[in-house]
Amino acid sequence: xxxxxxxxxxxxxxxxxxxxxxxxxxxxxxxxxxxxxxxxxxxxxxxxxxxxxxxxxxxxxxxxxxxxxxxxxxxxxxxxxxxxxxxxxxxxxxxxxxxxxxxxxxxxxxxxxxxxxxxxxxxxxxxxxxxxxxxxxxxxxxxxxxxxxxxxxxxxxxxxxxxxxxxxxxxxxxxxxxxxxxxxxxxxxxxxxxxxxxxxxxxxxxxxxxxxxxxxxxxxxxxxxxxxxxxxxxxxxxxxxxxxxxxxxxxxxxxxxxxxxxxxxxxxxxxxxxxxxxxxxxxxxxxxxxxxxxxxxxxxxxxxxxxxxxxxxxxxxxxxxxxxxxxxxxxxxxxxxxxxxxxxxxxxxxxxxxxxxxxxxxxxxxxxxxxxxxxxxxxxxxxxxxxxxxxxxxxxxxxxxxxxxxxxxxxxxxxxxxxxxxxxxxxxxxxxxxxxxxxxxxxxxxxxxxxxxxxxxxxxxxxxxxxxxxxxxxxxxxxxxxxxxxxxxxxxxxxxxxxxxxxxxxxxxxxxxxxxxxxxxxxxxxxxxxxxxxxxxxxxxxxxxxxxxxxxxxxxxxxxxxxxxxxxxxxxxxxxxxxxxxxxxxxxxxxxxxxxxxxxxxxxxxxxxxxxxxxxxxxxxxxxxxxxxxxxxxxxxxxxxxxxxxxxxxxxxxxxxxxxxxxxxxxxxxxxxxxxxxxxxxxxxxxxxxxxxxxxxxxxxxxxxxxxxxxxxxxxxxxxxxxxxxxxxxxxxxxxxxxxxxxxxxxxxxxxxxxxxxxxxxxxxxxxxxxxxxxxxxxxxxxxxxxxxxxxxxxxxxxxxxxxxxxxxxxxxxxxxxxxxxxxxxxxxxxxxxxxxxxxxxxxxxxxxxxxxxxxxxxxxxxxxxxxxxxxxxxxxxxxxxxxxxxxxxxxxxxxxxxxxxxxxxx
Amino acid sequence: xxxxxxxxxxxxxxxxxxxxxxxxxxxxxxxxxxxxxxxxxxxxxxxxxxxxxxxxxxxxxxxxxxxxxxxxxxxxx
Numbered sequence: 001x002x003x004x005x006x007x008x009x010x011x012x013x014x015x016x017x018x019x020x021x022x023x024x025x026x027x028x029x030x031x032x033x034x035x036x037x038x039x040x041x042x043x044x045x046x047x048x049x050x051x052x053x054x055x056x057x058x059x060x061x062x063x064x065x066x067x068x069x070x071x072x073x074x075x076x077x078x079x080x081x082x083x084x085x086x087x088x089x090x091x092x093x094x095x096x097x098x099x100x101x102x103x104x105x106x107x108x109x110x111x112x113x114x115x116x117x118x119x120x121x122x123x124x125x126x127x128x129x130x131x132x133x134x135x136x137x138x139x140x141x142x143x144x145x146x147x148x149x150x151x152x153x154x155x156x157x158x159x160x161x162x163x164x165x166x167x168x169x170x171x172x173x174x175x176x177x178x179x180x181x182x183x184x185x186x187x188x189x190x191x192x193x194x195x196x197x198x199x200x201x202x203x204x205x206x207x208x209x210x211x212x213x214x215x216x217x218x219x220x221x222x223x224x225x226x227x228x229x230x231x232x233x234x235x236x237x238x239x240x241x242x243x244x245x246x247x248x249x250x251x252x253x254x255x256x257x258x259x260x261x262x263x264x265x266x267x268x269x270x271x272x273x274x275x276x277x278x279x280x281x282x283x284x285x286x287x288x289x290x291x292x293x294x295x296x297x298x299x300x301x302x303x304x305x306x307x308x309x310x311x312x313x314x315x316x317x318x319x320x321x322x323x324x325x326x327x328x329x330x331x332x333x334x335x336x337x338x339x340x341x342x343x344x345x346x347x348x349x350x351x352x353x354x355x356x357x358x359x360x361x362x363x364x365x366x367x368x369x370x371x372x373x374x375x376x377x378x379x380x381x382x383x384x385x386x387x388x389x390x391x392x393x394x395x396x397x398x399x400x401x402x403x404x405x406x407x408x409x410x411x412x413x414x415x416x417x418x419x420x421x422x423x424x425x426x427x428x429x430x431x432x433x434x435x436x437x438x439x440x441x442x443x444x445x446x447x448x449x450x451x452x453x454x455x456x457x458x459x460x461x462x463x464x465x466x467x468x469x470x471x472x473x474x475x476x477x478x479x480x481x482x483x484x485x486x487x488x489x490x491x492x493x494x495x496x497x498x499x500x501x502x503x504x505x506x507x508x509x510x511x512x513x514x515x516x517x518x519x520x521x522x523x524x525x526x527x528x529x530x531x532x533x534x535x536x537x538x539x540x541x542x543x544x545x546x547x548x549x550x551x552x553x554x555x556x557x558x559x560x561x562x563x564x565x566x567x568x569x570x571x572x573x574x575x576x577x578x579x580x581x582x583x584x585x586x587x588x589x590x591x592x593x594x595x596x597x598x599x600x601x602x603x604x605x606x607x608x609x610x611x612x613x614x615x616x617x618x619x620x621x622x623x624x625x626x627x628x629x630x631x632x633x634x635x636x637x638x639x640x641x642x643x644x645x646x647x648x649x650x651x652x653x654x655x656x657x658x659x660x661x662x663x664x665x666x667x668x669x670x671x672x673x674x675x676x677x678x679x680x681x682x683x684x685x686x687x688x689x690x691x692x693x694x695x696x697x698x699x700x701x702x703x704x705x706x707x708x709x710x711x712x713x714x715x716x717x718x719x720x721x722x723x724x725x726x727x728x729x730x731x732x733x734x735x736x737x738x739x740x741x742x743x744x745x746x747x748x749x750x751x752x753x754x755x756x757x758x759x760x761x762x763x764x765x766x767x768x769x770x771x772x773x774x775x776x777x778x779x780x781x782x783x784x785x786x787x788x789x790x791x792x793x794x795x796x797x798x799x800x801x802x803x804x805x806x807x808x809x810x811x812x813x814x815x816x817x818x819x820x821x822x823x824x825x826x827x828x829x830x831x832x833x834x835x836x837x838x839x840x841x842x843x844x845x846x847x848x849x850x851x852x853x854x855x856x857x858x859x860x861x862x863x864x865x866x867x868x869x870x871x872x873x874x875x876x877x878x879x880x881x882x883x884x885x886x887x888x889x890x891x892x893x894x895x896x897x898x899x900x901x902x903x904x905x906x907x
Numbered sequence: 908x909x910x911x912x913x914x915x916x917x918x919x920x921x922x923x924x925x926x927x928x929x930x931x932x933x934x935x936x937x938x939x940x941x942x943x944x945x946x947x948x949x950x951x952x953x954x955x956x957x958x959x960x961x962x963x964x965x966x967x968x969x970x971x972x973x974x975x976x977x978x979x980x981x982x983x984x
Contacts, residue, residue, distance in 0.1 A: 068947065068948065075955070078923065078959075079923045082920055082923045082961075082962045085913065085917075224943040224944055225942070227943070228944060228945070229943070239945055243932075243936065243947060248929075249928065249929075277971075279966075280966040284962040284966060285963075288959045291955050298948060
């Protein structure tokens with residue numbers, strides 16, 4: 001059995017080793033020699049501070065209790081890193097440009113360098129991280145107890161110390177280490193190369209330890225096959241029925257947000273990043289690291305459940321399995337791995353949080369309450385910053401211990417971590433809005449984060465005290481003051497959800513809704529708009545801040561400020577660079593606006609954007625006034641540009657409208673002219689018979705002495721002319737109705753041959769009367785076409801009677817033939833008359849056109865062919881004049897043949 | 908070319924979400940084992956490994972980053 005003394009000595013020795021690595025790492029990078037420390041792989045390994053003792057111990061516990069659920073904690077960040085191009089790259093670039101130091105600084109900087117938001121975010125982070133710190137304390141405490149055992153012999157110095165006392169000792173030790181590690185100096189960019197080196201080292205240690213235990217378990221268990229088979233026989237559930245339920249989704253979402261919202265992850269991934277191209281490696285190497293960490297979790301959990309006695313704490317399987325097999329060396333190594341993962345988390349988290357506390361809470365207070373000259377001794381601000389950070393670290397670990405103490409009855413690790421995840425996830429909507437939504441406003445973001453925090457505190461944080469506080473338990477059961485709809489785990493009566501899903505849903509939903517609706521209802525200040533543009537367009541713009549500090553400032557005042565915050569060395573170097581650029585000695589330096597805003601960014605790197613802004617505003621006179629001026633000028637320019645663009649657009653629209661009008665006008669004129677021509681033709685056609693009728697009726701009226709024969713002749717002429725008139729008007733009406741498509745038209749399957757036969761029959765009387773022979777040779781037999789039989793007959797009669805009437809040959813003959821070919825039915829009506837002159841071929845289908853070469857004895861209005869052609873078109877057929885080479889006229893009708901007799905009606 | 912690579916990156920990100928979420932993940936929730944391990948475990952780790960591989964291939968091809976302009980004006984930052 002390992003003794004507690006040995007275990008504690010090993011732990012302290014290990015921390016000493018980490019400290020040495022950090023110390024030499026810092027020295028190397030200060031000398032500029034630490035090239036290796038800036039490699040993408042060290043960067044990737046340091047990101048693995050994400051894998052804390054929650055991963056090392058808790059994931060096995062989670063796998064034993066809830067199956068595959070633990071994987072969600074690593075798949076969410078995998079998605080984030082696979083999609084690094086879209087979010088992480090943006091964050092890193094913005095943070096470099098704006099010298100962002102923390103997640104609070106990011107939000108404050110984006111939303112108009114607001115101190116209030118920064119304070120809010122810092123306070124929330126402090127409270128939300130407390131459970132997470134408590135988790136580490138609990139894991140370290142439990143692991144010491146597990147490995148040192150409960151026997152009197154092995155407890156050594158631990159004899160008589162209970163769990164809480166041990167945790168307090170661990171917290172105190174961690175505080176000391178963190179202060180030693182992280183607060184030795186204030187760096188301009190808040191980068192800690194030494195700490196990063198130590199974290200990278202411990203990343204390798206914890207991975208090796210976990211993999212070693214995993215391989216050992218697989219070996220002892222006789223391979224994966226037998227581990228799972230034995231577990232199944234022992235009644236362990238190895239298939240989880242509902243891995244992919246709502247908890248799966250919610251945990252992925254939480255882990256996705258945690259990888260960037262957790263202060264330590266933001267610190268390591270964004271602030272400590274020294275080269276954007278390192279992201280390329282991290283994009284695959286970090287997911288690979290998490291994959292390797294998760295690989296053996298399930299086998300360890302399953303084997304633990306099978307081999308360990310019932311009631312053993314699954315969170316400690318990683319330690320207890322090697323111990324139970326008697327491998328104390330491996331157990332000690334595993335202990336170091338778990339201890340290492342807890343230590344690194346606490347160190348980085350405390351450093352990140354202490355930076356937030358000192359920059360966003362302590363500094364603004366000092367700036368407000370202590371007069372500028374109060375800390376006149378050169379390094380005053382630097383020392384103040386360091387001291388406030390030391391104090392913050394103690395506060396953070398104190399809060400963690402307090403949470404541990406109050407909730408020490410609950411035993412699983414993972415649920416505690418998820419409470420923290422849910423808390424910091426409240427920053428996600430605002431971060432997303434900061435990166436992608438220009439309209440998001442400070443008031444909405446502040447309200448959103450506050451609302452999310454309150455809902456989280458009520459529905460997720462408070463319930464964790466259920467076991468230690470009867471008051472909380474009562475509220476859980478009945479709601480505060482008996483308000484049932486405010487029960488923390490059934491808000492607004494939303495019952496039956498998993499508590500985690502419930503808390504995440506309500507907090508993030510109300511948070512996002514407040515942000516979205518609030519932003520639409522509020523207006524942004526000038527500075528907010530500037531910052532919003534810088535953030536959203538980070539890759540489009542040059543990335544430099546606006547040079548808005550137009551007011552004047554004495555170089556001495558500026559130097560004094562810079563010296564206070566950055567220390568002598570850096571302040572002098574910045575001023576010397578500027579002096580060299582201006583070509584003066586730096587005593588006679590004239591601070592340009594560019595220089596002032598560059599200085600502001602440098603200061604922001606140390607004390608946060610909001611504090612830096614306040615500090616410089618004090619020194620630079622008229623700074624804020626000129627900012628408003630600049631914004632106004634920018635706005636006016638913008639408006640002028642928009643106005644002129646609008647004018648241009650409007651005039652272009654006008655031009656195109658005018659063009660369209662001209663075209664329409666031209667068309668109208670043409671139509672109008674056609675109408676006029678038609679009308680004059682109609683009047684002319686109507687006038688001829690009317691004149692005749694009038695003349696004859698006047699003769700009849702005036703001359704009573706006419707004999708009966710003459711009277712009869714005149715009256716019959718009047719009758720004939722009025723018949724012609726009626727026919728003419730009928731035809732005009734018919735044609736115009738056809739052209740407008742007004743007539744009810746019914747094409748139905750009919751036999752075209754039958755119609756043709758009938759038409760020939762009708763015309764034969766006229767032909768006999770005129771002495772014209774009708775020859776119908778070569779007929780098609782039967783041809784089913786879709787047509788209106790009356791209309792088709794009208795066309796055929798018109799053609800045949802034309803052939804009969806206008807035939808002036810010596811031996812007049814009209815020949816009718818028909819045949820079907822390739823699905824068309826063709827009828828040809830030809831005669832041996834004078835034919836149609838070449839010049840007239842195009843005109844004979846026009847309205848009122850009558851052949852010129854033929855005798856004047858024609859009747860009819862010249863509408864017959866026009867109507868016939870219109871009818872044929874309506875039956876999907878054609879009427880055309882076939883070239884005959886002067887040998888009479890030949891008209892051809894073609895109609896599509898229907899496939900079968902039952903074919904549907906054609907349209 | 909840049910547009911295509913960026914689209915591929917977006918597609919890979921979306922695919923990573925789709926593959927680990929229901930309903931696609933449901934397809935692999937069998938009560939069966941492969942190499943002694945439940946199928947859904949094999950599935951999730953295979954997807955994970957595939958994502959690592961695709962991400963590695965894609966990340967180095969994405970267009971180079973111009974160094975952030977903030978870095979060159981801070982003296983010895």
